[in-house]
Amino acid sequence: MAQPVIADLVIRNIGELLTMKGVDDPVVAPTVGDLGIIKRGEVAVKDRKILYVGTKDGGSYVVGPQTMIIDAENKVVCPGFVDSHTHAIFAGTREDEFLMRQQGKSYAEIQAVGGGIVKTVRATRMASEEKLRDSLKRNIFKLSRYGSTTAEIKSGYGLNTEEEIKLLRVIKEVALETDILIVPTLLGAHVVPPEYVARRHKYVELVARDMIPMVHENHLAIFVDVYVDEGAFTIEEARGILTAARDHDMPRKLHADEMADDHCAELAAEMGCVSADHLIWTSEKGMKAMAKEGVVATLMPGAVLSLGRTKFADARAFIEHGVPVALATDYNPGTCMCPNMLLIMALGCLHMKMTAEEVIVAATINGAAAVGRGTQTGSLREGKDADLLVLDIDTYKEIPYRFGENFVRYVVAGGGVIKAPKVFKKKYFQES
Ligand SMILES: [Zn+2]
The missing domain is CATH 3.20.20.140 (Metal-dependent hydrolases)
Structure with missing residues (x-):
């Protein structure tokens, strides 16, 4: 039997996970169904790619001592x-x-x-x-x-x-x-x-x-x-x-x-x-x-x-x-x-x-x-680039409503965490 894959990064406790249904092609007149929303979702990342996107506990990956864990605190996660x-x-x-x-x-x-x-x-x-x-x-x-x-x-x-x-x-x-x-x-x-x-x-x-x-x-x-x-x-x-x-x-x-x-x-x-x-x-x-x-x-x-x-x-x-x-x-x-x-x-x-x-x-x-990159990024599905955001809002509907505020809490780009709150950085990067 194959060894289970150890994830590099896991985002847990996602209140509203917007996958855009993992599509590669542009959408003309999107409705709420096209956002591919998963409630109580989870995302795992390995080697800069999305390893798992779905409901909590649905993935077959494992967490190792080096795995970074982001707690989304029931907030919104969407593609970068x-x-x-x-x-x-x-x-x-x-x-x-x-x-x-x-x-x-x-x-x-x-x-x-x-x-x-x-x-x-x-x-x-x-x-x-x-x-x-x-x-x-x-x-x-x-x-x-x-x-x-x-x-x-x-x-x-x-x-x-x-x-x-x-x-x-x-x-x-x-x-x-x-x-x-x-x-x-x-x-x-x-x-x-x-x-x-x-x-x-x-x-x-x-x-x-x-x-x-x-x-x-x-x-x-x-x-x-x-x-x-x-x-x-x-x-x-x-x-x-x-x-x-x-x-x-x-x-x-x-x-x-x-x-x-x-x-x-x-x-x-x-x-x-x-x-x-x-x-x-x-x-x-x-x-x-x-x-x-x-x-x-x-x-x-x-x-x-x-x-x-x-x-x-x-x-x-x-x-x-x-x-x-x-x-x-x-x-x-x-x-x-x-x-x-x-x-x-x-x-x-x-x-x-x-x-x-x-x-x-x-x-x-x-x-x-x-930009001709629909197969690589822009939606969340296994195998696509791990480009995603944790937003400090309870529903995507708050995006236009809270105009002028930067509620982007974490930015994961190409699998790397490039923006995170200080406390998270302290935990993983020994930054003061
Ligand atoms: Zn221009």
Whole structure:
């Protein structure tokens, strides 16, 4: 008879265990049944993977002297959050712009005094790899404090081949050092850098013919993303860049319809993008095209809030048209310096009329699908990554209700306990 497996970590006394039924695929219109709730549940972890998820005493594993035991005290346990859209690698901050916007200043006025994305590009190009590494680690730490165990991170503040590759290399190095699952994306097409403004077609060529092949060859990014907007790239330019990505078998994303209906949702469907993101002005036609091709809609209400605007993406319409909705922070120094997925979920309820069930699915399995990691994380089932949270609430319904509070008590990412109360650390790590 086989020896029983000794668990590395066991979470006991779970009042409400949200498994999302262990699914790998995104869910379009989740109801309470899709949360796969187990009352009086238990989770065991071995070698960074989930060994058991189910009811108390249902597992066949054993506890050894080295097994860590977390007592969930009858609270909620759920999959770790997947923040599927961030720009977390950059140097410098832009708080002055935030305040200028609140005083009614336009983006053109902000640019006139040296602000905007270009300000971050200047600071990032000047920063050493060491400085970028430190600041990226700090940003990942901030995301994880609020429960994110996976983060997609875009380049996009280098804007030439050498600088974009520098950013992706730093992301890769940090990814190897952290328990957080990092998904790197090439966003060479963030905006046209100042030195190319008079010959922008040359920059589009540079992204398509130089950056994409080089990034692909060196395995520096999973996704290729393009920002379509009046101040960024046109639909035609985006199509060219996404075609180059497709020719290199790189999955694709799109910053779509953020400031106007640019028919980007349709382009995302046409180009087989895994996700289209922002989608504030998307038409019904665009939603239908996305539904048909299975493109995930990644909505980011934090960016709308940070810009002081009132028009949010129409999550209800996306769901009604059969599009799976993911929520993300859009963490970036210009338009959303908020690393808090709990708050983003509350905004999803408050401003986009999503249900509590929809926001939790949007922050877990649908986010995982948006970064192509649905088989690895985003739900709890034997064999998937041990990415999960113990929340200091009695029911998941409190998530939007307690907006602004960080009730994440434990964060388990890739099997490692990366956030825990002091008393637990004292017990297991001899920390004072
Ligand atoms: Zn973005």
